[in-house]
Amino acid sequence: MKKKFWASSFTCLLLIAASVFSAENEKKKTYRDDPDEPLAPGSAMREEFTPGSWTLAVVPDIQNQTHFCPGVSMAQTAWLIQNRERFNLIHALYLGDLTNHDAPWQWENCQAAISLLDGKLPYALVTGNHDYHPDGASRDTRINEYFPVKTFADRPTFGGVMEEGRIENSYHLFEAGGRKWIVLALEWAPRDKTVDWANDIMLKHSDRYGILVTHAYLFDDSLRYDHKTRQQRWNPHDYKTPPPINDGQELWDKLVRKHNFAFVLCGHVCNSGVGYQADKNDAGQTVHQILSNYQFRDLGGEGYMRLMEFLPDGKTVKIRTYSPLWDRLLTSPEQQFTIELDPLPAKSNTEIDPLSKISP
Numbered sequence: 001m002k003k004k005f006w007a008s009s010f011t012c013l014l015l016i017a018a019s020v021f022s023a024e025n026e027k028k029k030t031y032r033d034d035p036d037e038p039l040a041p042g043s044a045m046r047e048e049f050t051p052g053s054w055t056l057a058v059v060p061d062i063q064n065q066t067h068f069c070p071g072v073s074m075a076q077t078a079w080l081i082q083n084r085e086r087f088n089l090i091h092a093l094y095l096g097d098l099t100n101h102d103a104p105w106q107w108e109n110c111q112a113a114i115s116l117l118d119g120k121l122p123y124a125l126v127t128g129n130h131d132y133h134p135d136g137a138s139r140d141t142r143i144n145e146y147f148p149v150k151t152f153a154d155r156p157t158f159g160g161v162m163e164e165g166r167i168e169n170s171y172h173l174f175e176a177g178g179r180k181w182i183v184l185a186l187e188w189a190p191r192d193k194t195v196d197w198a199n200d201i202m203l204k205h206s207d208r209y210g211i212l213v214t215h216a217y218l219f220d221d222s223l224r225y226d227h228k229t230r231q232q233r234w235n236p237h238d239y240k241t242p243p244p245i246n247d248g249q250e251l252w253d254k255l256v257r258k259h260n261f262a263f264v265l266c267g268h269v270c271n272s273g274v275g276y277q278a279d280k281n282d283a284g285q286t287v288h289q290i291l292s293n294y295q296f297r298d299l300g301g302e303g304y305m306r307l308m309e310f311l312p313d314g315k316t317v318k319i320r321t322y323s324p325l326w327d328r329l330l331t332s333p334e335q336q337f338t339i340e341l342d343p344l345p346a347k348s349n350t351e352i353d354p355l356s357k358i359s360p
């Protein structure tokens, strides 16, 4: 009997070891965009930074990391803190869907990860559909219980919010690379009054380069969400979110094309989770519209995020997709590419906000 027990235990151990080995091999396959593409070497970012550059960190939908693997989100923030000086990180931008169900325990996980940045690296948050309950069918979110506006107020880059005590719509100001920037962070499915507020803020800061951050804007066909003319899954108009709602095309028409936005950054879309579209605004400047999302990968996203390196020439921006968890870059052309910024128009509608705060 004893002999039989040890024999079956040994067999069991062999099976576990074989399954672990097999799972490891299987995982290695999924870490790569293209099985024929060599893996980036260890310490992937070591050779990748140009002295004199500055960097923005863009963190797409962490909802599944928050839900299933909160340590992965902590690995992201820990890496950002540890590498802040090395990459001259100026700001982090979260693209929404911070939780899966707007559940308190999920916000606790999310807060534990993101608040590591407090006092170390400024960040902007937006809400995604999953940050409202139930299932995006309301405008009710618990984000303000876990990320109260008062905790942002003393930060050097914080500009203000649309509604007192609510962080869903905020703006942030900083100077980097010899240019003045404004980050406009807008709620899921922005309401008409949100768009009106955003227009006012951009007019007040029209001497700055704009970065619009909002959860749903571009689909992975690299076209803006447009419920009037296109069949694109997960359009904000397809949800039960109380109207009015503005999708990507409506935001372009009512807001983006009128101002000095250099970037629109968004997440939300699965499928490939990536997209890029450049369009000229009304002043003839290029607006780079970029979708990134990794929520469907292993471990809720494997910690992949975008690092946007702004080179010292003042116009070149290198966009990379990096996981501090694996120390790996995704190097396919959709994940790693370079764009060029246009100069600001010679005559801009300058009305500088005397209250604007500039970070070093």
Ligand SMILES: [Fe+2]
Binding pocket: 097, 128, 129, 130, 215, 267, 268, 269
């Ligand atoms: Fe979403």
